[in-house]
Amino acid sequence: MPTTLITTPTFARHSTRPWQILEEAGAGPLRPSDDAALPASELLGYAPDADALIVGMDVITAEVMDAAPRLKVIAKHGVGVDTIDVAAAHARGIPVVCAPGSNSRAVAEYTFGLLLCATRSLAASHTAVAAGGWPKLFGPELHGKTLGIVGFGRIGRLLAGYARAFGMELLAHDPYVPDSDIRAHGAEPVPLEALLARADAVSLHAPPDPSGTALLDRARLTAMKQGSVLVNAARGGLVDERALADLLGSGHLGAAALDAFSTEPLPADHPLREAPRTLLTSHMAACTPEANQAMGVMVAEDVVRVLTGNEPRHQAR
Structure with a gap:
């Protein structure tokens, strides 16, 4: 069963639907911390078991990708992917997806x-x-x-x-x-x-x-x-x-x-x-229940698409 490692504490905070999408697809959602972003050292520890990553403001480098040999997709729980080394992901055949327009x-x-x-x-x-x-x-x-x-x-x-x-x-x-x-x-x-x-x-x-x-x-x-x-x-x-x-x-x-x-x-x-x-203020402009649900659903659906061998709808280039 694939495992989806979720590093951002705000994922699906205001909606159960994103969790349901992952669970119904057998994508094993795992969130080690629900009150803070996962520290980089801990991220590297969990990475080897991850088939998918759903991240927030985490810095996702080539080192993180190389520590995750099973990794098939990286999803940004948000819009901007500047904290993800998209070029390194593409070089490894890993699509990067996000949630444009959601917030x-x-x-x-x-x-x-x-x-x-x-x-x-x-x-x-x-x-x-x-x-x-x-x-x-x-x-x-x-x-x-x-x-x-x-x-x-x-x-x-x-x-x-x-x-x-x-x-x-x-x-x-x-x-x-x-x-x-x-x-x-x-x-x-x-x-x-x-x-x-x-x-x-x-x-x-x-x-x-x-x-x-x-x-x-x-x-x-x-x-x-x-x-x-x-x-x-x-x-x-x-x-x-x-x-x-x-x-x-x-x-x-x-x-x-x-x-x-x-x-x-x-x-x-x-x-x-x-x-x-x-x-x-504490980087909270996107923190509405409506945006939180929309972001979660969009990235969860794209994670499932990639894990089931389909093309994602919202791939970052």
Whole structure:
């Protein structure tokens, strides 16, 4: 009987259906830990018995694959596969599957929530009131402001719709999307440098550079409009976090709301912990029951397809 090793604690947390799909196919689901991601050392220990892997933010390297001689498929319980060495998997004949679109609405809604919270200081007000204070914190209205969206895929387009409903002007940068598609969603296509210079708020929805180079390095963060807001619910590696903390401290940037970081969980000495006007959340933008069920079902079905000798529907290239 094949064994499906599940390393992410959020798999099927809000639905029994993904478990049923694996169990009905005799795919022996095994989740060693249901409250934390499986540490890399433990992953290597379980890998030899795995015919399939369902992973979250785990880093799946060639070493992991070589430790799993029975491995036939790697499934990302999510969308981005940047933590998986897809080239190494393909070289070994192992398909990598994911769940595209499953969490797009959840992330887009959350991103807009981060923008609202950052601009109106909602978290700071809550903290102050809970501590006995009663501050009147001022922040700008979104109506008439310009939102710059970096990455105009499913999430970026949904976010554009929410922003239009608030009366925001839209800029978008995505070298892989035709200008006509961007305009069709009510945004003006612009180069990244122009977007950073003009936008009152910037939201990131792009994959990280495989080289590890930050898309928004110190120079680009400095080039952002004075007092502007940065929102990142995509990947931590997109931003030079030390530079961001410095620019928040100097007052050049008005605020930042971040749900993704280069190291997770956030280290105790991370500079953003002490940065002013900063909202930090625990990489939970996709955490809705609806998205959780959709992700689980999509990856479980594709795992079963591969284990039964069929082509997966959502293979990463």
